[in-house]
Amino acid sequence: MTYELRDHTADVAVEATASTLSALFAAVADGLTAASCESVPAEGGERFTVRETAEGREALLFDYLDRLIYERDVRLVLPADHECRVVPPGGNDEGDAPADADAPEWIVEASARAVPLDAVAAREIKAVTYSEMTLERRDDGWYAYVVFDV
Amino acid sequence: MTTREFDGIRLEKLREHVWEIPREGEMNVPARVLASETLLEEIGEDDTLRQLKNATHLPGMVEPALCMPDGHQGYGFPVGGVGAIDARTGCISPGAIGYDINCLSGDSEVLLSHGRRRRIENLFGRFEDERARVAAADGIFDSDIQLFSMTDDRTVYEIETETGDTVTATGDHPFQTSNGMTEVDDLATEDDVFLHPFKGFPDDEPPEFVVLDEDDFADEDPQLVRVLKERDLLPLRSTDDAFHRLLKLVGYHTGDGSFSRSHTCFYGDPADLEAIQHDIEAIGLTPSKIYDRERDHDIDGNEFTRTEYSINSGSNAFKQLLIRLGAPEGRKVESEFTVPDYLHRLTDWQRALYLSAFFGAEMSRPDTVAPKNSYAPSVSHNRVADHRVDGETFMRDLMRHLNELGIRTNALEEVERTETTAGETVRLRFGISTDSDNLIRFFTQIGYRYAHEKQRRGLLVAQYLKRKEQVINERARVAEEARALADGGMATRAIKDRFDQVNDRFIERSLYGGRKGRPRPPADFPDFEQFREQTTVRNNLTISSEVTSITERGKMDVFDIGVTHDAHNFVANGFVVSNCGVRMVRTSLTYDDVRGCEAELVDALFEAIPSGLGGGGVIDGDADAIEGALERGVEWAVSEGYGIESDLTHCEDEGRRPDARPEYVSRKATDRGRNQMGSLGSGNHFLEVQRVTDVFREEVAEAYRLSEGQIVVLIHCGSRGLGHQTCNDYLRRIERDHADLLESLPDKELAAAPAGSELAEEYYGAMGACINFAWVNRQLITHRAREVFGDVFDADPIDDLGMELLYDVAHNIGKKETHEVPVGPDGRPATTEEAVDRADRELYVHRKGATRAFPAGREEVPEAYRSVGQPVIIPGSMGAGSYVLRGGSESMSVSFGSTAHGAGRLMSRTQAKQEFWGGDVRDDLEREQAIYVKAQSGATVAEEAPGVYKDVDEVVRVSDELGIGDTVARTFPVCNIKG
Incomplete structure (x- = not known):
């Protein structure tokens, strides 16, 4: 899985690819961390967990990233080293909702290392946005593009 | 005709500085860019024009959608965008209580086991796992849920009681009354219905551990x-x-x-x-x-x-x-x-x-x-x-x-x-x-x-207080209306005759100012013991309440997300949020007074004013502070000792949004606000001590009390995490509730709630509260800055240094305003080609990175400045100075009373960091221009280097030549602190 920071006039965009949807979510979150801080110390900080549910794939990614920014402001930590498990409705890990799911609910269970903000020189990413958000299958894996408000 | 084309988007030059993207495809109106050729070249380089075009798809958009001279690519709507949207109200009603849940509006909240509540529509698909509270004859119990999906259009009625509780239900929906179960069609005002007033908390997913x-x-x-x-x-x-x-x-x-x-x-x-x-x-x-x-x-x-x-x-x-x-x-x-x-x-x-x-x-x-x-x-x-x-x-x-x-x-x-x-x-x-x-x-x-008895008594007290509040609110409304009529010249006698619900003495006190604070309930309002005697409380914790109105609310799809709605008007969410804005504080100091103290001043300001990520705030945001700020804005800050009276009279809206509804700001948002009350944040937000270098319009500068050589303080920041969280909360709610509408828009970030819908009302109220919060944020920073100046210059900041607010203006905000627009045969705003007349209409004017610029004479402009026009503060970049403008005489006809908000970015942050190094930028500024900069991070200095912005002089020249914002004074930085 990889991510890259992309140019955007006022904001910052993260572009990520991964072989599974779970890895993709983690890659975008790692991109968010990188956009916040150029060098994160390799050690330190307890891990914490979050769980979000949403009605669709993109909404889930949005809620997950929104939650990480919330946790940052409330816990006063920079979430780093993200691990994710995305569970589509029906519980398969193919990343597609079964056609017969009438109330699909997507779940992400994730954890991150909570690096105290006073241990890093981080800048503020204000919010995740839906602007130009892309989340789709490409080739054998998954691709995402997310713009963050700086 | 001169035309330009950028990436397939063609613009026609209508006149000097005015470029139009003609209406085509699914655009509802044409779009205009207000820019010189040089600025247009820069605007055309990124995605600004496409974003502007996308915004014209929003239903209800009034001609034209606009991009100011400092426009650049944002998310959803471009930054520097102005969109005015018809604010006609629709008819979606709020839900409240009810037992039998099969014919209620989808937004009715159902009380579940363990004191949780959830909107009924959000139970769909998982109700089998849930248990709802049910009021049975002998108590209140948890029970499995029966949910009926009603997809047809059904006529619904809103029932309101004397306690202000409301519910929206179909005519055949049965309600518990003193006479047993009664259908809405058979209910009348003054009948009693039974309510269980316990609401609990939203059914948030608990953290799992x-x-x-x-x-x-x-x-x-x-x-x-x-x-x-x-x-x-x-x-x-x-x-x-x-x-x-x-x-x-x-x-x-x-x-x-x-x-x-x-x-x-x-x-x-x-x-x-x-x-x-x-x-x-x-x-x-x-x-x-x-x-x-x-x-x-x-x-x-x-x-x-x-x-x-x-x-x-x-x-x-x-x-x-x-x-x-x-x-x-x-x-x-x-x-x-x-x-x-x-x-x-x-x-x-x-x-x-x-x-x-x-x-x-x-x-x-x-x-x-x-x-x-x-x-x-x-x-x-x-x-x-x-x-x-x-x-x-x-x-x-x-x-x-x-x-x-x-x-x-x-x-x-x-x-x-x-x-x-x-x-x-x-x-x-x-x-x-x-x-x-x-x-x-x-x-x-x-x-x-x-503790059944205590709970029963507590709920009864709650119902009593709710009824009392309803009565007081109604009396406050009457008092206000009476005063408005008196101001309009109506005789006191006629006003008394008009309101038979209050006595003559009440009207007199309302008109002659004999009352402090809100009115009290009338003398015959029952005391609690009388209320208790009049009211039936059942063992199942339901309490009788008199029906005060039953109103038909049109048709709605009961559980279907969204509502069939014939009003095609919308509040666009994505591009109005956090009341990021700017204020300028005057001083009586001159540049000569400050020279030699710059380093001390910049250090002291940097030390005193929280900035950067996780830097905390000027005060601890406890529950009282947060609520005071959200509800009352600067008025709260002044009452707490963080400001002076003139901070109110010199602020837009006198520092308090009348429509603010703090209850619509989520806990998640206030959690984020807690650590950030009185903080700059990072990015492009800053505090700058500046000197006035040029005065262009003497008479206006005199009214603003600005003169050459004078020191001023400029503060640029917003409502921080609280505002952003509010934006995203509503964005997601709109996505869930109005999915069909969202699908018709080219960018999800443009998510909009139909005007008149509950969600639109809630969002408008929440945004008002965020605006108040942003004002308080800037007020607390002002308070700290005054203390620092007092220390550094060993003088009283107000009495000796004259540190009064010049103005505080938001540039990222949506507001209901009345503007004259072309109207069609149905009386609603229309494009020029379809219009048959022009008329005043109420609009939601969205300014995303654009500043209100009302001209002289408008009553919205504070009295101190009404004869010359509203002050408009345009912060530039660190090395290029800033401007004070006044609302121009053409602004109402050209740009819905708006102008630019800053220099506007030119270069991305990543590119800026490749081209500049923070340390060099800072040293150059200090050595070559005597500007002292202090920031939490060198990267921020590089990202905000003067070269990454458009030429602010050019932006302001266009504004001045178009007559939408006239130059009054130019300022130049002395010292600057940022996150």
Whole structure:
């Protein structure tokens, strides 16, 4: 899985690819961390967990990233080293909702290392946005593009 | 005709600085860019034009959608965008209470087990796993849900009661009344319906973690562990149903329980002990029957006998479970116990379970202190003097949890110290603040558990207070209307005749100013005891309330997301949020006074004013501060001593949005605001000390009290995380509730709620509260800056240094305003080609990175500046200076009363960092231009380097030549601090 920071006039965009949807979510979150801080110390900080549910794939990614920014402001930590498990409705890990799911609910269970903000020189990413958000299958894996408000 | 094309988007030049993208495809209106050719070249380089074109797809957009000269690519709408949208109201009604849930509007909130509530439409698909509270004849119980999906258009009615409760239901929906179940069609005003006023908390997903596992019982008999495992009590997870019952049991036991050898006892009234038995059984253990025994008491010489009721459990496993969950062991007054640690990890409704059960045991019952006023329900707590600190920690934890759940408390006090057999004992006490809203929230969201009588009384007090508030609000409305009529020249007699719901004396006091604060209820308003007599409270905790109105609210798809709605007007969410804005503070200092002190000043400001990520705020955002700021804006800050009177009169809207509705700002958002009250944040936000270098319009500068060489302070920041969270909260709600509308838009970030819908109203109210919060943020920074100047120049900042606010103006905001627009045959705004007339219409004017610029004479401009026009503050980049403009005479006809908001970015942040190095930028500025910069991060300095912005001089020239914002003065930085 990889991510890259992309140019955007006022904001910052993260572009990520991964072989599974779970890895993709983690890659975008790692991109968010990188956009916040150029060098994160390799050690330190307890891990914490979050769980979000949403009605669709993109909404889930949005809620997950929104939650990480919330946790940052409330816990006063920079979430780093993200691990994710995305569970589509029906519980398969193919990343597609079964056609017969009438109330699909997507779940992400994730954890991150909570690096105290006073241990890093981080800048503020204000919010995740839906602007130009892309989340789709490409080739054998998954691709995402997310713009963050700086 | 001159045309330009960028990436397939063609612009036609209409006249100097005005470029139009003609209407085509699904654009509702044409778009215009206000720019010189040079600026247009820059604007055309990124995605600005496509984003502007996308914005014209929003239904209700009034011609034209605009991009200001400093426009650049944003998210959703471009930054520098102005979109005016028809604000005609629609007809979606708010939901409230109801038992039979099959014909209610989708936004009705259903009360579920464990004090949770959820919108009915959001139960769809998972209702089988849920249990709802149901009011039966002999009590209120949890029950499986029956949900009927109604997809047809159905005519619905909004029923409102004297307590202000509302519900929207179809005509055949039956309601509990004094005469049994009655359908809405057969209901009339003045009939009584029964309400269960308990609302609980939103059904947020609890965080999942293991609370206890086998390791916690390593020192116990394996047999005990086996008992717990067999009952699925080990491992105990934070999401288990049993855990929620245990939260209540631990809370209650901490108040009115005891342990003896292997027994666990609970004391209380028989009916409440039955509820405790039920919960012990539900987790798989066996409670005893209810015991009673006569106990003799002697209190201060008064001897009496009382029957004490109790139940117990003989299970040591149960006892050990409660102890590990935080129930105190041994004599409580001599114990070290505090509120269990895990509580802070839980979601609101879970915390409320512990608190309400403890309050059921230990909080005083609701009562009145005067006929119409409530006394504060309070908690008293004893500890021996040696454990006073633990007792205080326990009480403060309770208070903190309450505060975090939105309930304000009075200060903790030490009531008395007495000698007892245990030694010297300290009694601590706090109460719930008694203002009506706070008490209503407490009784309807937390209240008392395992304490039926207290709960019943609390809900009754809540209904009384709600009714009182309704009456007071109505009287406040009458008073305001009376004053408006008097201002319009109507004779007092005629006004008195017009309002028969109040007496003549009330009108006189309203007109002649004989009243401080809000009106009181009328003399014949019942006191609480009378209300209690008039009102029926049933054993199932339902309370009668008189129907005051039944209004047809059109047709709606009952559970379908969204509502069939013929008004095609929308509030666009994505591009109006956080009231990022800018204010300028004058001083009587000159540049000569400051020279030589720049380094000291920049260090002192940087030290005093929180900036950057996680830097905290000027004040701690406790529940009172957050609510005060959201509700009352600068008015709150001034009343708390963080400002002076003229801070109000010189601020847009006098520093308080009248439409602010703090209750529509989520907890998640206020959580983020807590650490950020009075902070700059990072990115492009900054505080700058500047000197006035040029004055272009003497007469206006005089009115603004600006002159060459003068020192001013410019503060640029917004509502921080609170505003952004609010934006995203609503963006997601709109996505869920108005999915079909969203699909018709080219960019999801443009999500919009139909004007007149509940969501639109809530969003507008929440945004107003965020605007207030942003003003307070800038006010607190101003307060700190004044203190710093006072210290550095050893003078009084107001009396000696004249540090008065020039103006505070938001540039990221949506507002209802009236503008003259072309209208079609139906009287609604139309494109010029379809219009038959022009008329004033109310619009939601969205300014995203654009500044209101109303000309002289407009009543919205503060009186101090009305004769010259509204001050407009245009911050530039660090090395290029800033401008003060005034609203231009053409702004109303060209740009819905708007102009630019800054220089506008030219270069991305990543590119900026490749081209500049923060240290060099800072050194160059200091050496070559005598500008002192201090920032938390060198990267920020590089990202905000002068070269990454458009030429602010060019932006302002275009604004001036178009007559939308006229140059008044130019300023140049002296020192700058940023995140």
